[in-house]
Amino acid sequence: MKYLTFLLLPIILFANLRYESNHNNELKILESFDIEPSFLNDPTMNEVRSDKTSISKNQHFFTAMNNAYIFIPTIKNILNKNNIPQEFLYLAMAESNFKTKAYSNKSASGLWQFMSRTGKGYNLKIDSYVDERRDLIKSTKAASQYLSSLHKRFGKWYLAAIAYNCGGGRLSKAIDRAGSDKLSVLLDEDKKYIPRESRYYIRKIVALALIGNDEQFMLKSEYEHLLNRANAYSIATVKLSSGESLKRVAKILNMPLENLKKLNRHLKYDFVPPYATKYDVYIPYLKLAEFKQNYFEAPIxxxxxxxxxxxxxxxxxxxxxxxxxxxxxxxxxxxxxxxxxxxxxxxxPTHSNEKMKKVRKRFSYVVKRGDSLGSISEVHKISVKNIKSYNQITGSLIRIGDKLKLYE
Structure with a gap:
């Protein structure tokens, strides 16, 4: 028995040390949100955490993390520069599942799910060519500014996260009604000081942060490489001129066009806006040296x-x-x-090797007695508006013998 105890003692001690280390790590994560340690016992949060780590759901978690592998270090770096806890990375995960192209039924878009009005308020350009709510760098900088302003207003990071979800005005009213800004009070399921969605939202962010920083959970998966993200697997910004084609850049960098497009979802088309003298386009950092060596501007x-x-x-x-x-x-x-x-x-702006659209053949029609724009429109299945446009007719008068351009 003594011999068996002697053999098992290191294993027991190691297990205790590992548990202690993980527990301390969990407390640091709560501290980064300004949340009390007792929140680790919150049953709803632990239910969310358990659900996300279940066999049926953890693949979804790891897939999202793996898809964002290349730009997560960049996001963390921007958050850090703006004095935002890096754990707010998981707010983006809760918002969009790290999909820069995400679009909600409420018309919020991008990694941080900005509404159009809010995005424009933080100088994110939205027009026919770009939607910078989908720009992973510019939108993260905007989100950092927004979160900083919410933290300055409410004084605690968990309050900033809740306000990001339900709005600062609604949270202020909730705090006034509750007479407290303590998380345990605001989460009261009977009083319902904050919306149900927001009560779940803060728990989800914390649960995701705890999972994402759980080394043992990561090591047990096939995605342990996620623990070793380095800045080398980040992205670089290059300035491209008006009309530059992503297809051409991808060819120069010898990389799949789809991979380049994933980093540049803010571009609505596969080219730099025609009005921009220079515009930010993102490439893998590992391709930067190759870009500098091989890229050259070509006449449009x-x-x-x-x-x-x-x-x-x-x-x-x-x-x-x-x-x-x-x-x-x-x-x-x-x-x-x-x-x-x-x-x-x-x-x-279409590449020379792309097929042109098949359009109707243009032909001429000579106006006969009794014809009108309406009758010609009906017979030839073409709108009066288009007949007038093709023939520069300003009114509705046509004469016998007039030759009109139409399509068949």
């Missing part, structure tokens, strides 16, 4: 198709031909109006 006419205007062309027809909005053609060619000139060269 060498990147895209060039269309030479012929008789009868208009922007609407050209746009249909190439599958490009006519407004985009105007933007790429710095056109102030839609007037075209014969043999004018237009840059069309």
């Amino acid at each position: 006419k060498n990147i895209y198709r060039v269309h030479i205007v012929s008789s009868g062309d208009n922007l609407s027809y050209i746009g249909q031909l190439y599958g490009v909005p006519y407004k985009m053609i105007m933007d790429f060619n710095s056109m102030k109006n839609s007037r075209l000139k014969l043999k004018q060269k237009l840059i069309i």
